[in-house]
Amino acid sequence: MQTIGRFAPSPSGRMHLGNVLCALLAFLSARQQNGQFLLRIEDLDAMRCPRSFADLIMDDLRWLGLDWDGEVPYQSERSDIYAHYEAILREKGLLYPCFCSRAALHAASAPHLSDGRVIYAGTCRDLTPKQVAEKRKTRVPATRVRVPDTVVRFTDAVWGDYEENLAQECGDFIVRRSDGVFAYQLAVVVDDALTGVNEVVRGADLISSTPRQIWLYRQFGFTPPRFAHLPLLCDHDGRRLSKRDEDLDLGLLRQRFSPEQVIGALACAAGLIDRPEPVAARELVLSFDWAKVPRHDLYLPDIFR
Numbered sequence: 001m002q003t004i005g006r007f008a009p010s011p012s013g014r015m016h017l018g019n020v021l022c023a024l025l026a027f028l029s030a031r032q033q034n035g036q037f038l039l040r041i042e043d044l045d046a047m048r049c050p051r052s053f054a055d056l057i058m059d060d061l062r063w064l065g066l067d068w069d070g071e072v073p074y075q076s077e078r079s080d081i082y083a084h085y086e087a088i089l090r091e092k093g094l095l096y097p098c099f100c101s102r103a104a105l106h107a108a109s110a111p112h113l114s115d116g117r118v119i120y121a122g123t124c125r126d127l128t129p130k131q132v133a134e135k136r137k138t139r140v141p142a143t144r145v146r147v148p149d150t151v152v153r154f155t156d157a158v159w160g161d162y163e164e165n166l167a168q169e170c171g172d173f174i175v176r177r178s179d180g181v182f183a184y185q186l187a188v189v190v191d192d193a194l195t196g197v198n199e200v201v202r203g204a205d206l207i208s209s210t211p212r213q214i215w216l217y218r219q220f221g222f223t224p225p226r227f228a229h230l231p232l233l234c235d236h237d238g239r240r241l242s243k244r245d246e247d248l249d250l251g252l253l254r255q256r257f258s259p260e261q262v263i264g265a266l267a268c269a270a271g272l273i274d275r276p277e278p279v280a281a282r283e284l285v286l287s288f289d290w291a292k293v294p295r296h297d298l299y300l301p302d303i304f305r
Contacts, residue, residue: 003035005199006019006192007061007068010042011053014249015060017204017300018233018241021266024203024281025230027066028288029271035199039068040191046076060250073195074187075187082182084219085190087174089145092219097132097141098124098174117208120144120171143176145216152211157228157290159204164211173212177262189213193222200278204229228290233269234299236305240297257303265301270294276301 007023009015015023021205028035039061043049058072080266089095100123125146127135135141149167156162164170175186207229217224232240241248260278267284268276271292 001198003030003033003199004038004196005030005035005201006040006195006197007066007189007201008032008040008188009057010110011049011051011057012045013053014251015057016241016249017253017262017266017304018063020060020250021233021270021298022059022203022230023064023066024202024263024266025228025270025288025293026199027281028284029199029201029228029290031282031285032288033062036069037067038070038197039072040195041072041074042184042187043074043076043288044184044187045174049076051196060254063250063254064263070075072099073191077192080185080190081194082187082190086143086182088220089175089292090118094219095143095175096127096146096172097136098144098172099135099139099141100124101139119169122172122175125172128180138180141190142174142178144172145175146172147212147215150215152214154210154214154224154227156207156210157226158231158293159229159295162207162210164208166212166215170208170212184258185209185212185216189216189220192225193217198223198225199228200225201228201230204232214236221280231294231296231298233300235300238297238299248300261303265303268301269298276303 005026007026009019027037039058040050041054041057043054054074061068083168086095147166147170149165151163151165153161153163162235167269176182210227214224234240258278260280263284264273264279265276267273267279271294272284272288273279
């Protein structure tokens, strides 16, 4: 089976070096296996993701030498497709309206995980039709999916074996927000499955979402892909890079460095080469190996000081 990988950025701002690292390793892994490398724009919340940022992302990828195959789908144009799969979950009796606000969830006595996530306590799971009708008078609900008390396991290309009990470590999760926007968990599963993606490369901050996505794949009759969750890239002070802080975005970097300098520095940070020497992305394809990528946070080379 041919490998089909992808890079799926959210265009809420200019790409920073952490995004570029993810794109680079996804590209190298797919190309090293003589596979396809797809690009998808994850602009579910179109108000926060202007098309101008998507255009900049594609221009930056071309500048870096990270070419992709086929057309570029935009999630903001695929709501009818997501609605079809939402209906499948509804037909299975797995969906229910949730009227809990974000503030109420964080203030609740439900368990909070170390990363700040709240395990949903099931407050709205068993509301009666009368209670639902009464609550709808004052608040538009989100839609949650019921998860079973079961353990989902997978083997990650970087971190090895990983497992999570959906009921105990995740809880019922949202598949459609109260404003009608479909949630990432549903959209990413549907999009990857329908485009044939069988290798997903993304940041380690998303690894905890993978068990619930694998469960969704199975609910829809899809085969889950292979996963590789990258160590997160940190600045020289140990702070993880963020679009919110405009850390070393491509707009600034393109004024100071060549594409080969950026690729070489990131390849060195990820353990792919010994020194941060200029190199084109294509030159790294044949020697790429997931075993070279370390299991700890990565740090920016001195070139970016």
